[in-house]
Structure formats: C-alpha cells, structure tokens
Amino acid sequence: MADLVNLTIDGVAVAVPKGTLIVDAAKKLENNIPVFCYHPKLKPVGMCRMCLVEIGTPKVDPATKQVIKDDKGNVVIAWQPKLNTACTNPVSEGMAVRTATPVVDGARSDVLEFLLTSHPLDCPVCDKGGECPLQNLTLEHGPGISHFDYESKQHNAKHVPLGDLIFLDRERCIQCSRCIRFQDDIADDHVLQFHDRGRHMEIVTMSEPGFDSYFSGNTTDICPVGALTTADFRFKARPWELDHTPSLCTHCAVGCNLSLNTRLETRTGGHEIKRIMPRQNEQVNEIWTCDKGRFVHEFTSARERLTKPLVRKNGALVETGWDEALALIADKLQGAGSSVAGVVGDRVPNEDAYLFGKLFREVLHANNGRHPVQLGMSPSLPMHYADVARAHGLGVNADFKQLGKGDTILIVNGDVEEQAPVWFLRLRQAVVDRGAKLIIAHHRSTKMHRYASRIITYAPGNAAQWLASPDGALDELKEARNLVVVFGDEKCDPVNARGLALGLAGLITAAGHAGKQNSGLLPLYPHANTQGVYDMLGLETPGEDLQPPAAVSWTIGVGEPNDVPPSRASGAKPFAIVQELFLTEIAQQADVVLPVLSFAERDGSFTSGDRRVQRFYAGLPVAHGSQAKSDWWIFQEIARRLGVSWSFGTAAAIFGEMAGQVGYYVGLNYDGLGASETQWPPMGREDLYYGGTVYDNEGGIGVRYPTAVESGRAVSFKPVQLVTPSMGALSRPARRLYQNGELIGRSNVIGAHIEVTQ
Amino acid sequence: MTNHILLRDLDIPDIKNLAVYSDHEGYAAWKKAVTTMKGEEVIGVVKDSGLRGRGGAGFPAGLKWSFIPKDIFPKYVTVNCDESEPGTFKDHQLIRENPHQVIEGTALCAFAIGSKVAYIYCRGEFKEPVVQLQKAIDDAYAAGLLGKNLFGTNYSLDIYVHLGAGAYICGEESALLESLEGKIGQPRLKPPFPAVVGLYGKPTVINNVETLANVPGIVLNGAAWYRQNGTEKSPGTKIFSVCGHVKNAANYELPLGKFSIQDLLDMAGGSMSGLPIKAVLPAGSSSPIIPAANFGAKLDYESMAAIGSVLGSCSWIFMDESVDMVWAARKMIRFFKHESCGKCTPCREGTHWALSVYDKLLSGSGTIEDVKTIETVNKSITGKCFCPLGEFATSSMTFTLKHFRKDYDDFISMKKGGRADWMRELQRDHHIHEMHSGAIPVHGIPVHH
Amino acid sequence: MLKEKRAAEVAAILSKYPHERVRSAVMPLLYLAQEEYGFCTPDSMREIAQICSIDPTEVQSVAGFYTMYFEKPVGRHVVEICDDLPCVLRGADKLVDYAETKLGIRAGETTSDGAITLKVAMCLAACDRAPMCQVDLKYHYDLTREKFDDMVQELRK
Numbered sequence A: 001m002a003d004l005v006n007l008t009i010d011g012v013a014v015a016v017p018k019g020t021l022i023v024d025a026a027k028k029l030e031n032n033i034p035v036f037c038y039h040p041k042l043k044p045v046g047m048c049r050m051c052l053v054e055i056g057t058p059k060v061d062p063a064t065k066q067v068i069k070d071d072k073g074n075v076v077i078a079w080q081p082k083l084n085t086a087c088t089n090p091v092s093e094g095m096a097v098r099t100a101t102p103v104v105d106g107a108r109s110d111v112l113e114f115l116l117t118s119h120p121l122d123c124p125v126c127d128k129g130g131e132c133p134l135q136n137l138t139l140e141h142g143p144g145i146s147h148f149d150y151e152s153k154q155h156n157a158k159h160v161p162l163g164d165l166i167f168l169d170r171e172r173c174i175q176c177s178r179c180i181r182f183q184d185d186i187a188d189d190h191v192l193q194f195h196d197r198g199r200h201m202e203i204v205t206m207s208e209p210g211f212d213s214y215f216s217g218n219t220t221d222i223c224p225v226g227a228l229t230t231a232d233f234r235f236k237a238r239p240w241e242l243d244h245t246p247s248l249c250t251h252c253a254v255g256c257n258l259s260l261n262t263r264l265e266t267r268t269g270g271h272e273i274k275r276i277m278p279r280q281n282e283q284v285n286e287i288w289t290c291d292k293g294r295f296v297h298e299f300t301s302a303r304e305r306l307t308k309p310l311v312r313k314n315g316a317l318v319e320t321g322w323d324e325a326l327a328l329i330a331d332k333l334q335g336a337g338s339s340v341a342g343v344v345g346d347r348v349p350n351e352d353a354y355l356f357g358k359l360f361r362e363v364l365h366a367n368n369g370r371h372p373v374q375l376g377m378s379p380s381l382p383m384h385y386a387d388v389a390r391a392h393g394l395g396v397n398a399d400f401k402q403l404g405k406g407d408t409i410l411i412v413n414g415d416v417e418e419q420a421p422v423w424f425l426r427l428r429q430a431v432v433d434r435g436a437k438l439i440i441a442h443h444r445s446t447k448m449h450r451y452a453s454r455i456i457t458y459a460p461g462n463a464a465q466w467l468a469s470p471d472g473a474l475d476e477l478k479e480a481r482n483l484v485v486v487f488g489d490e491k492c493d494p495v496n497a498r499g500l501a502l503g504l505a506g507l508i509t510a511a512g513h514a515g516k517q518n519s520g521l522l523p524l525y526p527h528a529n530t531q532g533v534y535d536m537l538g539l540e541t542p543g544e545d546l547q548p549p550a551a552v553s554w555t556i557g558v559g560e561p562n563d564v565p566p567s568r569a570s571g572a573k574p575f576a577i578v579q580e581l582f583l584t585e586i587a588q589q590a591d592v593v594l595p596v597l598s599f600a601e602r603d604g605s606f607t608s609g610d611r612r613v614q615r616f617y618a619g620l621p622v623a624h625g626s627q628a629k630s631d632w633w634i635f636q637e638i639a640r641r642l643g644v645s646w647s648f649g650t651a652a653a654i655f656g657e658m659a660g661q662v663g664y665y666v667g668l669n670y671d672g673l674g675a676s677e678t679q680w681p682p683m684g685r686e687d688l689y690y691g692g693t694v695y696d697n698e699g700g701i702g703v704r705y706p707t708a709v710e711s712g713r714a715v716s717f718k719p720v721q722l723v724t725p726s727m728g729a730l731s732r733p734a735r736r737l738y739q740n741g742e743l744i745g746r747s748n749v750i751g752a753h754i755e756v757t758q
Numbered sequence B: 001m002t003n004h005i006l007l008r009d010l011d012i013p014d015i016k017n018l019a020v021y022s023d024h025e026g027y028a029a030w031k032k033a034v035t036t037m038k039g040e041e042v043i044g045v046v047k048d049s050g051l052r053g054r055g056g057a058g059f060p061a062g063l064k065w066s067f068i069p070k071d072i073f074p075k076y077v078t079v080n081c082d083e084s085e086p087g088t089f090k091d092h093q094l095i096r097e098n099p100h101q102v103i104e105g106t107a108l109c110a111f112a113i114g115s116k117v118a119y120i121y122c123r124g125e126f127k128e129p130v131v132q133l134q135k136a137i138d139d140a141y142a143a144g145l146l147g148k149n150l151f152g153t154n155y156s157l158d159i160y161v162h163l164g165a166g167a168y169i170c171g172e173e174s175a176l177l178e179s180l181e182g183k184i185g186q187p188r189l190k191p192p193f194p195a196v197v198g199l200y201g202k203p204t205v206i207n208n209v210e211t212l213a214n215v216p217g218i219v220l221n222g223a224a225w226y227r228q229n230g231t232e233k234s235p236g237t238k239i240f241s242v243c244g245h246v247k248n249a250a251n252y253e254l255p256l257g258k259f260s261i262q263d264l265l266d267m268a269g270g271s272m273s274g275l276p277i278k279a280v281l282p283a284g285s286s287s288p289i290i291p292a293a294n295f296g297a298k299l300d301y302e303s304m305a306a307i308g309s310v311l312g313s314c315s316w317i318f319m320d321e322s323v324d325m326v327w328a329a330r331k332m333i334r335f336f337k338h339e340s341c342g343k344c345t346p347c348r349e350g351t352h353w354a355l356s357v358y359d360k361l362l363s364g365s366g367t368i369e370d371v372k373t374i375e376t377v378n379k380s381i382t383g384k385c386f387c388p389l390g391e392f393a394t395s396s397m398t399f400t401l402k403h404f405r406k407d408y409d410d411f412i413s414m415k416k417g418g419r420a421d422w423m424r425e426l427q428r429d430h431h432i433h434e435m436h437s438g439a440i441p442v443h444g445i446p447v448h449h
Numbered sequence C: 001m002l003k004e005k006r007a008a009e010v011a012a013i014l015s016k017y018p019h020e021r022v023r024s025a026v027m028p029l030l031y032l033a034q035e036e037y038g039f040c041t042p043d044s045m046r047e048i049a050q051i052c053s054i055d056p057t058e059v060q061s062v063a064g065f066y067t068m069y070f071e072k073p074v075g076r077h078v079v080e081i082c083d084d085l086p087c088v089l090r091g092a093d094k095l096v097d098y099a100e101t102k103l104g105i106r107a108g109e110t111t112s113d114g115a116i117t118l119k120v121a122m123c124l125a126a127c128d129r130a131p132m133c134q135v136d137l138k139y140h141y142d143l144t145r146e147k148f149d150d151m152v153q154e155l156r157k
C-alpha cells in the first residue's frame, strides 16, 4: 500500500497507515504505551502526560535535503530534546521511538506519582477495583514509594450524583476529560464540563435533569479510574466475581453487542444480572451502547415473571402443568371448522419465529387445510415495507466507518437518536468528523437536524407524498459517492409506509447507487429482531392486516394490545393463547398463558435492521422453581401433540434447518455467526488500560446477509396507491427511547426517565 | 531617552487623544498603507525591520505574518493584552496612555494579512484602561479610520475589545483563542499553529500590544529607521517594566543591546532601601533569576540567553538582600499553582505539591529532606508539561536552587521558618484555599459528602 | 432576564462576534449578569446558555474557570489587594494585614454588613505603584493605611 509509513519502535520495525498515532503503532507491536487521557475512540488531547516517549526523526542535511547516514550506512536519528506524547504525534517515515529507556520509565513513574497525590488509595472498596487502568498502571509503572506528604491531600466529595444514573467520586477523578470529550465529541450532549481550574478542577453538570444524555453510561466504561459509577452497579459487586456472557440488546434495530455480567446472589439463591456492558463490535456498536440497553435488565429477575403455565378456569387464570396446558391448546387447534391467527412480537428470536412459521405452514395448514391460518408480526407496520428494506439495504460489507466526504446520508421521517441511538452516534460522526453530507426530511425537528446541510419539511404523515414530488430537493443525490437512506414510519399508514420505502428504493436506483456496498436503505425498525421475524415468518408481501380469527388467536411476545388479532364483530371470542414473560394486559385476557424464557436465559439469534444476523447466549440459568421454556420448545411440543414429530434439541439445530430453507439465510451457519475477528483497535478486557471496561468480542461479530440485488435476484415491487393520512396514523406518537413499556417499566434505574406518551 | 517610540505619552502630553495623536503623524502610516501599499509590502517592511515579538518569545513579527495562508478566509488578528506575568505593566500603560498607536499597529497588521476583523484581548482587570482604549477606537471609527471602505478603498476593518476574566494562562496564545471563543482558557494542542488554524479555526495572527505599537513607525519610516536602535539580531527599542526594591519603579523604553542590567537598575534609582540588590527576575516569575554578579550583561535577547536567562516580557523585579529566596520561590509557586489551568498532570499536581512543601519549610517544620523533595518534584515537572506555564513554574525552583542554594540550606540549619509575617501569609492562603475547596456547586443536585 | 432588562447591551455584545460564533459572547454576558445580579446566578447562566446556544454546563464551566466571576453572592464592593511578589516587595502584605484588622474579616470573607468582600489577588499589572488594589474593577494606587481608610469610608457610603 502506498500510504504505509515505516518506523521503528524500540528498534522493531513496523509499517502502519499514514496518520496513525505512535501509541497505536506501538499497539500493533503489542507494546502497550500507558495512557490515561488518550482513548482510541476520542480525539487526542495529550493532557495526562502518561504516554511520554522519546521521538526521533532522520537527520537531514539542510544543504542537500538528503538523509544523513553514519559510517555503517545507518540513518542518523535526530532525537527531540524533550519527551513527547505518543498519543498526539502521528508517525512519520523513518521515525524512531524509544519507549523503554530510563528517561521514559522515570516520566511514567513521575506522572503516576503526581496522579496518586490526589487519588485516594481506596481500591479495596472501589467499584473499578480489578478493572482499573490506574491500578494496573501503578503496579506496572508506578513509583515504589511516594515522596508526597499525604497530610496535605485534598479531600473532596465522594458521592456526587451527576444525575440519577451516574455518580461521581471527586477524589478519584484524575481529570483526564475522557467523559467530557465523549459527551462533547461523540454524544454531542455537552452536559459534563470541567469547573474551576488547576487542582480545584472538577467535573460538573448543570443540566436538568442531571447528566441529561442517552449515552451517559459509556462514560463509566471509559473513565480510567473509579470516578464515575452507575446507579445500577455501584457497590453491588466486584468485577472479578462476575460471570460474563456475550449477548445482544433487544431494544432497537441496531443490534448492539453486549455482555451480561451475572452473579449468584446468596440473598435470593438465584443468579442475577448485575450489570450490562458493551461488547466490542466495530461493525455494529464499536464499544458503545445507549443507556436503555445498559440499564434496562431488571425485568429478567423481576418477581412478576411468569413461572408456570396458566389456564382459564371458571373465568380466572389458574396455574397448571405443561401437560394440561399443551393438551388444551392442541385440542383447541384440532377443533374443527375455524381459523387460527398467530402474531409474533419483534423481539422474539429467529429460531422461535421460524418454528412458529413452520408450525403454521406444515402442521396447522396441512392438518387443517380447509381453514385459513394467518401469521403476522407486532408491531405490524414494518411488515408492510420490510421486504423493500431487505431488498435495497446496505451492502454485505457496508461499513459505517467508511462513510465520509463525498457520501450523502438522507434521513426521511425518522428520529435516529430516539429510535436507533447508536446509529445516531455513528452517522453523526460520518457527518461531523468525516464530512458526509446530511439531508433530513421530516415533519418535525430531531437532534440529528443539528448536522443537516439541508432540511426539508412536509405535513405529518405525508412523507411518501412529499417523496413522490420532491421538487428538485434531491437532485444532487446523483453526485454522491454513496447514498445511505435512513427512514422511519412515523405517522404513516401502512400503505404510505410502503410507498415511502418503495419511493426511497427508487430514489437510490435512479441516482445510480443501487448495489453499491455503502449505499442502501437503513430502516428504523422498532426492536432487535423486526427484520428477523419478518424473514422467518415468510410473510406475503405487502403485509396484510390479520383477519379476525374464529377459533384461535395466538400471540408470542406481543407487547402492544392493538396488535392482537381482533375478534370477530359477531360470534364467539377466539380461544386466546399468549406466550409471555409477564402477565401483560394481553395475557390477562387470554385463555392460556405460557411462561417463556427471556433472552438472558437462552440462546438464539437476532437479525438487526441492517441485516446482520448475530447470536446471543444464555447468561442466566432458569430461575429456581420456574418452569418457563423457550418459545420454540413450546411449538415443538404442540406439533408433537398434533402428530408431527420434530427433534430440535437446540436453537442451533433450528437455525441449521432454517438456513437451508429461508432464502436470504442460505449459507449462514450458527457457528459462523459466533466467530469473532480481532477487533481493532483492541479495547476489551485484555486491554483494560487502553480503552476501558468494555468486553472483548467473544460471542461472534455476526454475519450480514446479502441483498437481493447482490445475490443477483430480480426484485420488482408493485407500486402502491398513497392514501390521505388517517387519524389513526396521525395520532400515533413517534417512538421515543424511553417510552413506557413492559421491560423499561421494570427498571428501577431508568424508571424516572420513562415518558408516558399520551 | 527623550524621543520615545512607544511610550510617547512621556514626551507628548495627551497623545491618548486622537487630535494630538494625529498631529504627531498619527495614522499617517495607516493611510499610507491602505492607499498606497499592498499587504505583502507591509509584511515585507516589518520583516526587514527585524521586529521581534514583545510578548515573551521574541518571534520575528513579519515572519509570523507571512505564515498566514493566502487562500483561506476569513483571517483574524488578535492582540494579546492579557499582561499577567507578575511584574509586567507595560501594555497597561500603552493602552491607557497611547491607545491610538496600539490601534494603528493592530490595523496595519490586519491590513497586511488581509484580515477584516481584529480583537484586542485584554485581561479582565483592565476594565478601566479599556474604557480609554474603547474611546480611542470609537473616535477612530468616527474619524473614518476604522469601519467600512477606508480612505475610499474597498478595504474595511473592525476592531473589537474582548475582556478576559482573570486567568494568566489566557496570555498563552492558544488559550487566549479558546477564551475568545467563549471557552475555558486551556491551551490547545500544537500543531496546528494559530497562523493556520486559529480563532474560529481560521488563520490568525496573535501579537503582543507592544509588538504592534512598533509597527506604525516602521511602516511610516521604513525598516532602516527602526534599525537605528538596537542590535542586528535585537533591533529597536523595548519597554522595561522595572519594579520591586528600586527607587523609581516605572516603565523604561530603551534601545536593545545598549545598556546593561546594572544601567537599568541605576536608571531606576538603585535600591530603595539602600541594601544591596541581591538578584533580579528579568521576565517576571516565570524567568530564571539573575544574581547580582551577572548584572553586567547587556539587555538584548542574545546576551540574556548567554547568562542562562531570558529577555521575555521584560518585567524586571529587583530584590535586595533582605529577600529570602525560599520565600520568594514560594510566592512564585503560589502564583503558578493558582494559575495552573489544570489541563496537564505535572503542572496541576506538581505546583500544588511543590507549594505544600514550601509551606512546610516556611512554617518551620521543614527538613533537608523537604528541600530534596522540592528538587525531585521540580525534576518531575520539568520537560513534561503540556504548555510553557508548567515549565515556567519550574524556573522559580530550578534557578533559586541553582543560584541561592545557600538560602535553602541556611533555612534549615538556621531554623528560619516560622517568621510571623510568613505565618500570617501562610494562614491567609490556607484559609482562602479551604473556603474555595468547599465551593464546588452542582446546581439542582444535592451534594453528599 | 438580561434580554429584557439589558437588551441594548446584550445586542451590542452579540454584534461583536460572527453570527455563528455567539458562544464568544459568554464572557461579556457573564459580566453583564454579574453587574445585574451581583453574581452569576444559576438562572442567569441558563439564560446566557440559551442566548449563546450552548449547554448551561458550558456556561458554568466558564464562570468557574475565571477568577473574576462570582458564583456565590459577594459584598456590595469587592476589594482585591494584590499580594503577589512585586507588590509584597513594596509592602502589600502589611496592607493586607491592616485591611483584615480594619474590616474585621479575613481575606476571602465579606463584612457582616454585606458592604465589602476582601480578597487578595495575583499580580494586577500595576507593580510600579504598589501597594495597590482593585475595587469593583477600578484600580487604587500607592496605597497607605490612610488612603485605605478613606477608600473604605467612601465605599461604605
């Protein structure tokens, strides 16, 4: 490659891309130059002075401009007179760096000693103890003894709530400004700043509510000491007591990679999630996650979790055993002369949704062919356009990091920060840091509007109508190098939502970007597996609303009462089966309620909004005394009672079959999803002091499946006839991150932030 | 000197008034430049004059101006009137008594580089002289010397004054820019330098008030005229702020290279108390102290470097034999601790730590180990800071230790600590520190200790 | 609200800086708030944040960094005596001692009648006329005990 730069670090040669900082070049050689303020995801500031090294460059003869060589033909190096920071200096050709000389060692120990003059030695009671860069670096580079007179140590407040989620210990803070810079440069919520100066310099916030940012938890990961802690985890456990399991976030379409930190609680005798940490996946969330993903987990161990099947007897739901419940269901399904409607919530894993679909197609339909069976998903709106988003999505190797100068990001009718927070971070960086152009069309203002070079407004519900005649507003899209189109379905009727997706797909094609790797549609789906559930159910397109069933209504993980198939206006109420974690509003109306496992107690896969199929793993054992089961286990049991014997022992087995059946997934395999690649720059546990407490990617980085265009399949969609927006659509509130729901409602930590919409 | 070039108020009463200034060739250079010269020509003559920056570093002004990229707009001029180095009070006099010359110099710089806006950044404490400066600016606008389409050309220029609010570090050019942008005054990483990425990310020249006050004369009379004074490498005259234990503390404008330190002391009337002068700080607290033995050195950049010190901002603090250098060093460290912006570890922690050891010495409980600790801490700070402020702080330790080690040794062996006036001083500082520490507000949120 | 009470001054301040750089107005606006309310009140900082299109925390940060902004109430007059090296060489320390005795408070404190806050200051760039002090942004030079007494009497009026 032309733009590789050669240098030596402690005499070892290394070639790195132009612009690489010395500290990262050294990392390539596994030479860990200690850092505090530097963080690979933040712009360097060079303020802690921990990374000082000796830097030299080839000596040049001023007359001839030639590099000077000694008698032996070696290039003579001109060493800088002072130590310099490895974190702010980019490499240059022929550079020489020394990191292991007595001067450098001395500087490291000096800086550490300085930091320790104000830092308390309270590691034994500190939440960061065991995963603390300062602790590690002190052991490695610190002064044996301190010359400092601890009598004159300054004592500061130790429990300062910066808000209700994040606490600050002012004695522990080493003023590295990582937290401030994350908030300023990455989240763009400038709610943390330094106050005062010199030795009095402290982190403060004046925002209301305190630390007002959806991304606040990330600061605790990258804080190199125990100064910032979460309300969730502080004083709860020591990091080394925790088990960690690779997992995924279920809350939105980004598919953030997470790690569940769990521990056996002697108090309750059960395992609990003590905290959720991001897991590095440079393709998806890098090392970030939003506060909803991090803090909404208490529902997994909520006391209200369903633990036994319930059946309705004499008007009331009563506990029963699986046999009775399953037999009852099988009986009802076999019952003659009526129809079945099944609805799957979009947090249900692929394996379960697939098996549900298979049950409908192969068992209910075969056995019961004369009766209509229908499948739908919840929320139902995405099934009206998920096929379009899938066909015209981003390329298999699309990479957010490559978006920048020359590229255009068009956001239509969606609120990226509220609906896909980590995409907000990534797209914002493409625009603000790397110069991509942002155009936004929306009926209202969103945070993303701050960065737009063009803003277009239209009447609520009229996104597709506007797109049909954009009046030259989008003519320039042809000139873009790539075109990413992010869209949402706010205030849309189903047909208009589809019309919008089709219009946008047409726009990409017309502007000449179809099939490009870094171009395509990016839908703002509501949850983690909207695309997956749609794919698994093999729904007819465009989606149609379910007809009222006569006999059985069967809902799996559906939170939204409106999505339950309606009963017929006249005639008997259908027999209602509900599979759920909680006795939700819908479950309370059911005839049979079956307790299921949450994502934390089982494994499976989700397909993100950009079609990345990723695995999550069981981090918690099934609670003592609970009889909850995976949804797929239930389907298999029912199939057996209906005379069809499947023998799926694991989610993996189901995935194996599915991958041979479901078009787009052909060729994927469960093990492949679980394969990890080395993440660069390394910021996980092994590199604790470099990046923070984010977890290494142990569970796999997932695999994106190709679009129809890429696989050479012809796609053509019938145009739709747009309608005047209905009152129903117009009155539907836009999805917000903290809007009330079954899961978030059970979070003590995030509770105060829940927005009750209307 | 009877004919001052900078401190012309000493020769011409009321030169602060536009009419008087105009009668004495005021704004003649300005008119000449705008109506008959190109920007490059102005840069050329300033380059030829050899004028060096008077803010401390002595960087050639014309060269600095020539670094401004031609093709990036807008460009800015910012004038450094933060003047906070202990012992400096020359810019104070210039903006108060001869403001039009500062304005004219600023305007010429702006014209030279093609800038249409200049900000004069004055330390907040200068509110009072800034009234004078602002009046001069207003008068210049009224007289058509500033504003739109000057002298009938299509060149326009606005000059604004921006007040700091108490922070020595804002004299450092990049911190000044941060402050002017409405942020806390912490210095920026360099490169890029302000000439390329300066105010609002645009090319910016930053010059000291005194530097620019030299420019009208140079443009009007030429480089050779300017070079009549001074030496080859240190041309021109320079204002020397003289204070401390001298009879006549004041600003003195002298040609560089002609006089010695002793001459300067004599001009200032010699020792105030009659006690022999022990040493002098030539550029405020941040400079290497010069013992009396070296007072023969000439006053120019090179000669000062030769005796291991600097010309810097020329704030000459003379101290007589009554001064104990341990006390003096503590006073200086207190200043730097107070002014450390907090950005980098060695400066933030090191100045605090050093001060606490000096306090121990002054209070009388110090030992020879503590003197060693000062040396260690000093060494730990040296060469590791983000900006020169931290390095400045080490000067006070390094050079008092170097030249007056005896004061330190005597301090311990003769148990000098605990003097009543020192104890009052220490207690006062501690009281202020304590009151300050409890004062961190977090609005709207209760703080639990 | 400054925008109503001091509309002309706010407008004059804003006119100094490029439109998209209103943040530069933070410092002059903080002075204005201090003049109006005696110190930089949290509400005024919120208003300034709004005028400058930044977060209130950023305004608070600026107010906290610079020594001339007060985040807590101070006396009607603030007397700051320079007690840096050059001034002390010319007797400033004794003047501070005297001021403390005279006012019956320690540096950093405010007299019980709320009239005067006494502070010490780092070098104020007037070392030729030491001892000196700054009272509400006005310099008083060549101070003696008598001059100090007169000054205090004047302030108490």
Ligand SMILES: Cc1cc2nc3c(=O)[nH]c(=O)nc-3n(C[C@H](O)[C@H](O)[C@H](O)COP(=O)(O)O)c2cc1C
Binding pocket: B052, B053, B054, B055, B056, B057, B058, B059, B061, B080, B081, B082, B083, B084, B085, B168, B169, B170, B171, B172, B173, B174, B206, B207, B208, B209, B211, B212, B387, B388, B389
């Ligand atoms: C800590 C520090 C404080 C400084 N204070 C001032 C100052 O008060 N006034 C000034 O003109 N330059 C000061 N300087 C120097 C400026 O950074 C800069 O070099 C100068 O303004 C350039 O102008 P000149 O070339 O005309 O001297 C300071 C530098 C440092 C590192």
Ligand code: SF4
Binding pocket: A172, A173, A174, A175, A176, A177, A178, A179, A180, A203, A222, A223, A224, A225, A227, A228
């Ligand atoms: S709280 Fe942590 S991240 Fe923030 S400045 Fe302090 S040490 Fe750095």
Ligand code: FES
Binding pocket: A034, A035, A036, A037, A038, A045, A046, A047, A048, A049, A050, A051, A052, A085, A086, A087, A088
């Ligand atoms: S200065 Fe390089 S890591 Fe902080």
